[in-house]
Amino acid sequence: RRCNLTACSSKMHPMWQGPLAVPGGDRQSPIDIVVRKSVLDTELKPLKTTYDPKTCQQIWNNGYSFLVEYDDTTDKNTLKGGPLQDTFRLCQFHFHWGETNDWGSEHTVDRRLFPAELHLVHWNADRYSLFEEAVMEDNGLAVIGVFLKVGKRHEGLQKLVDALPTIRHKDSVVEFTCFDPGCLLPANTDDYWTYHGSLTTPPLTESVTWIVMKQHIEVSHDQLAVFRSLLFTSAEEEVQKSMVNNFRVQQPLRGRTVRSSFT
Numbered sequence: 001r002r003c004n005l006t007a008c009s010s011k012m013h014p015m016w017q018g019p020l021a022v023p024g025g026d027r028q029s030p031i032d033i034v035v036r037k038s039v040l041d042t043e044l045k046p047l048k049t050t051y052d053p054k055t056c057q058q059i060w061n062n063g064y065s066f067l068v069e070y071d072d073t074t075d076k077n078t079l080k081g082g083p084l085q086d087t088f089r090l091c092q093f094h095f096h097w098g099e100t101n102d103w104g105s106e107h108t109v110d111r112r113l114f115p116a117e118l119h120l121v122h123w124n125a126d127r128y129s130l131f132e133e134a135v136m137e138d139n140g141l142a143v144i145g146v147f148l149k150v151g152k153r154h155e156g157l158q159k160l161v162d163a164l165p166t167i168r169h170k171d172s173v174v175e176f177t178c179f180d181p182g183c184l185l186p187a188n189t190d191d192y193w194t195y196h197g198s199l200t201t202p203p204l205t206e207s208v209t210w211i212v213m214k215q216h217i218e219v220s221h222d223q224l225a226v227f228r229s230l231l232f233t234s235a236e237e238e239v240q241k242s243m244v245n246n247f248r249v250q251q252p253l254r255g256r257t258v259r260s261s262f263t
């Protein structure tokens with residue numbers, strides 16, 4: 001069992017951009033976060049993350065992004081607090097990026113684009129027993145979004161970057177152990193925006209409490225260039241397509257309020 005994007009990536013064109021028809025899609029993601037329209041919620045607590053690097057299992061190319069997957073059969077990797085009432089378990093993290101450093105993120109802040117965005121995907125283990133169940137429920141998932149900027153080299157990321165050439169093609173998997181996803185979080189995780197949205201890849205279900213960090217992390221130009229050396233296509237396909245611009249177009253807010261944990 002894998003908690004991943006496979007269930008849908010094989011059927012879909014990797015570069016769908018148009019908003020797929022989602023019945024009653026009034027809480028779709030990603031969105032532009034308009035800072036001056038976000039509402040301070042003093043009830044929002046600090047995020048509490050507990051991650052165990054030893055539960056890291058594999059890294060693989062699913063034809064849309066690359067996923068680092070964790071053993072989510074126990075409560076070893078949890079996310080609590082923030083806007084959440086329940087305990088959520090990390091099942092995987094992945095990124096979205098552009099073909100140049102000028103764009104690539106899914107969310108924007110006052111229309112500002114970042115070269116990439118990290119998503120740490122967690123599911124509600126208090127209410128559901130499997131990720132696949134939780135993904136269909138309106139309080140099933142909590143995804144932490146972290147913006148990436150190009151700057152100094154991210155030492156913790158390098159182990160992951162070094163593994164990418166071994167999973168260049170779609171559906172390639174390699175064992176990947178001992179990686180602390182906490183090293184990818186910004187120093188300050190108390191300042192974030194949160195809103196109710198959806199998966200940004202099919203099935204686009206409206207099951208996500210988004211928690212978007214205000215503070216970004218920095219990675220080097222060269223590290224990001226290795227992301228772009230991945231391919232959307234599998235080894236046997238004759239035309240190879242580089243894995244870039246794997247982000248969804250922004251979706252209408254439809255009257256939602258974005259709350260902030262800070263002023």
Ligand SMILES: O=C(O)Cc1ccc(OCc2ccccc2)cc1
Nearest residue numbers: 004005006007119121135199200201
């Ligand atoms: O892009 C994001 O981070 C949101 C997102 C989170 C989880 C996700 O999983 C897709 C999936 C759905 C059902 C079964 C297996 C995998 C798809 C998208």
Ligand SMILES: [Zn+2]
Nearest residue numbers: 094096119200
């Ligand atoms: Zn994502």
